[in-house]
Amino acid sequence: xxxxxxxxxxxxxxxxxxxxxxxxxxxxxxxxxxxxxxxxxxxxxxxxxxxxxxxxxxxxxxxxxxxxxxxxxxxxxxxxxxxxxxxxxxxxxxxxxxxxxxxxxxxxxxxxxxxxxxxxxxxxxxxxxxxxxxxxxxxxxxxxxxxxxxxxxxxxxxxxxxxxxxxxxxxxxxxxxxxxxxxxxxxxxxxxxxxxxxxxxxxxxxxxxxxxxxxxxxxxxxxxxxxxxxxxxxxxxxxxxxxxxxxxxxxxxxxxxxxxxxxxxxxxxxxxxxxxxxxxxxxxxxxxxxxxxxxxxxxxxxxxxxxxxxxxxxxxxxxxxxxxxxxxxxxxxxxxxxxxxxxxxxxxxxxxxxxxxxxx
Numbered sequence: 001x002x003x004x005x006x007x008x009x010x011x012x013x014x015x016x017x018x019x020x021x022x023x024x025x026x027x028x029x030x031x032x033x034x035x036x037x038x039x040x041x042x043x044x045x046x047x048x049x050x051x052x053x054x055x056x057x058x059x060x061x062x063x064x065x066x067x068x069x070x071x072x073x074x075x076x077x078x079x080x081x082x083x084x085x086x087x088x089x090x091x092x093x094x095x096x097x098x099x100x101x102x103x104x105x106x107x108x109x110x111x112x113x114x115x116x117x118x119x120x121x122x123x124x125x126x127x128x129x130x131x132x133x134x135x136x137x138x139x140x141x142x143x144x145x146x147x148x149x150x151x152x153x154x155x156x157x158x159x160x161x162x163x164x165x166x167x168x169x170x171x172x173x174x175x176x177x178x179x180x181x182x183x184x185x186x187x188x189x190x191x192x193x194x195x196x197x198x199x200x201x202x203x204x205x206x207x208x209x210x211x212x213x214x215x216x217x218x219x220x221x222x223x224x225x226x227x228x229x230x231x232x233x234x235x236x237x238x239x240x241x242x243x244x245x246x247x248x249x250x251x252x253x254x255x256x257x258x259x260x261x262x263x264x265x266x267x268x269x270x271x272x273x274x275x276x277x278x279x280x281x282x283x284x285x286x287x288x289x290x291x292x293x294x295x296x297x298x299x300x301x302x303x304x305x306x307x308x309x310x311x312x313x314x315x316x317x318x319x320x321x322x323x324x325x326x327x328x329x330x331x332x333x334x335x336x337x338x339x340x341x342x343x344x345x346x347x348x349x350x351x352x353x354x355x356x357x358x359x360x
Contacts, residue, residue, distance in 0.1 A: 017043075017047075018043075018044060018046065018047075022046075022050065025047075025050060026050060026053075026055055026056055026059055027059065029047075029050060029051065029056060030056060030059040030060045030063055030065065031063065031065070034065075034067050034131070034360050037051045037131060038131070038132055041132075051131075052110075052129060052131070054109070057109055057110065057359075061359075066359050066360065067359070067360045068299060068300035068357065068358070068359055068360075069088055069089070069090075069130065069357075069358045069359075069360060070088070070089040070297065070299050070304060070355055070356070070357055070358070071086060071087065071088050071089075071107070071112060071130065071355065071356045071357075071358055072086070072087045072088075072089065072094055072306070072353060072354070072355045072356075073085075073086055073087075073105060073353075073354040073355070073356070074086075074087060074094075074318075074344075074346075074351065074352070074353060074354075075351070075352040075353075075354075076346060076347070076350070076351055077350050077352075086098070087344070088130075089320065089343065092320070092339065092341045092343060093343050093344070094318065094343045094344040097133050098133060098135070104116050104147060104148055104149040104158055104160070105149065105354060105356060106149040106150060106151045106156055106356070107151070107356040107357060107358050108151040108156070108176065109358075109359055110129060110130050110131055110358060110359060110360045111127050111128065111129055111130065111176075111358075112127065112128045112130060112356055112358065113125075113126070113127050113138075113149065113151075113156055113174070113176075114126050114127070114128075115141055115149055115156075115158045115174075116141065116144060116145065116147075116158070116160065123140035123141050123142070123143060124140070124141070125137070125138035125139065125140060125141045125174070126138055130358045130360060131360050138174070138179065139179070139180055139181060141158065141172060141174070141181060142162065142172050142181065142185070143162070144158065144160040144161065144162050144170070144172065145160050145161040147159055147160040147161070147195075147196035147197075147199075148160070148196050148197070148198050148199035148208065149199065150199040150200060150201050150206045151176075151201070152201050152204070152206060152219055153219065154175065154176055154177050155173050155174065155175055155176065155182075155219075156173070156174040156176060157171050157172075157173055157186075157199070157206055157217075157219070158171065158172050158173075158174065159171050159196050159199050159208050160196060161194055161196075162185060168194075169188055169192055169193075169194055169196060170185050170186065170187055170188075171185070171186035171187075171188070171208075171217070172185055172186070173186070186217070188208070188215055188217070188224055189223075189224040190215045190224045190225070190226055192208065192210055192213065192214075192215050193210030193211065193212060193213075194210070195210050195211060196208060196209070196210055197209045197210055197211055197236050197237075198236065198239070198240070200240060200241070200242055200247070201242060202216075202242045202245055202246075202247055202262055203245050203262045203263065204218070204219075204220070205217060205218050205219070205225075206219065207227075207230075209235075209236035210236065211236060211237065212231075212236070213226070213231045213236070214226070214227070214230065214231055214236055227262065227265070229260075229265045229266070229267070230247070230260055230262065230265075232267070233251070233258060233260070233267060234251070234253070235247065235249045235258070235260070237252075238250055238251070238252070238294065238296070239294070239295040239296060239297075239353070239354070240296060241296045241297045241298045241303070242298060243298035243301075243302075243303060243325070245261075245262065245263070246259055246260065246261050246262075247259065247260040247262070248270070248296050248298070248303060249296055250280065250294040250296055250305065250307075252294065255277050255280070255281050256269050256270075256273075256277060257269065257270040257273055257277070257296070257303075257305075257323075257335065258270075259333060268332075268333060269333075270323075270325065270333050270334070270335045271332055271333065271334045271335065272334040272335050272336065273323070273335045273337065275337075276305070276321055276323075276337050276340060279307070279309060279319070279340075280294055280305070280307040293307065293308050293351055293352070293353065294306065294307045294308075295307075295353040295354065295355050297355040297356075297357060298357065299322075299355075299357045300357070301324075302322055302323060302324050302325070302338070303322075303323040303325065303335070304320055304321070304322050304323070304355065305320070305321045305323060306318060306319070306320050306343075306353050306355060307319055307321075308351060309342070315345060315346070315347065316345070316346050316347075316351070317342040317344065317345050317346070318342070318343055318344040318345075318346060318351075318353065319340065319341065319342050319343065320340070320341060320343045321337055321339070321340040322337070322338040322339050322340075323335045323336065323337055323338065324336045324338055
């Protein structure tokens with residue numbers, strides 16, 4: 001049997017594992033616990049390459065050995081200071097880890113990509129391998145005030161204001177396989193406001209929203225469109241997510257968890273969450289100026305809801321609730337709270353929450 005401890009101590013040339021065909025090595029490592037992969041990666045450059053390869057990820061996925069993690073980017077600010085930190089949800093607590101000093105984030109597989117800067121124009125582009133929390137500098141992006149990023153079919157689409165006047169909204173594309181920026185700049189054919197709020201992928205399309213409306217871009221057909229039924233609700237004010245091609249977001253006006261099916265072009269609500277939603281009411285008001293205080297994210301086939309609650313005089317707590325969904329007779333969607341727990345205490349500052357699901 002292959003021993004991780006023994007292999008890590010041996011020279012690469014002496015390891016019997018390295019004499020096997022690479023596809024056999026992938027089969028073996030796919031069955032090794034994920035926590036042992038860092039030890040394997042120091043045996044040789046070949047093993048280091050295999051451990052971080054998409055082939056290994058695909059094989060682990062087929063074997064049902066993928067691990068799901070949830071990362072949270074927390075932005076705290078008041079009138080005199082501002083701080084952005086990165087956390088990982090572990091044992092129902094947010095644990096701090098070295099962060100990514102960028103503004104446009106998106107997760108794909110085991111990596112988090114970050115682009116641009118919130119304060120000034122920046123060409124910064126980085127990726128973090130979440131298995132080891134190692135940060136890699138990517139080729140510099142075009143000059144852009146980055147706002148949002150979405151991943152689809154091996155590419156990251158970064159939307160923002162191209163040019164120093166911040167008036168022209170454009171989309172630039174980073175190829176994650178080739179590790180390079182594509183030369184073409186995509187221009188929306190339908191007018192959208194210059195203050196981009198968010199972007200997400202739904203029904204194989206990228207939806208880009210400002211504060212009042214949204215447009216979608218079909219990356220295969222290279223066409224633009226608008227869904228007026230989707231924009232009949234103020235989902236763009238919230239931090240929405242997509243699970244099984246259905247959009248979910250917390251409506252602070254109605255204090256409910258709303259859902260939108262783009263194929264049926266209809267809105268609905270998630271039932272059965274009255275007790276939980278009674279605790280989320282007021283989370284937005286606690287953050288003074290920020291609207292991004294109730295975060296909805298799809299995670300391991302479920303929904304996770306982050307929100308604020310008072311924990312004591314002058315202090316706040318960030319809470320997380322994990323929700324499983326069930327379709328009942330008649331097509332109604334009901335939610336079941338699996339657990340709800342305070343995951344972090346923070347000072348009395350304005351707070352913005354952004355969460356990213358990662359698979360290892």
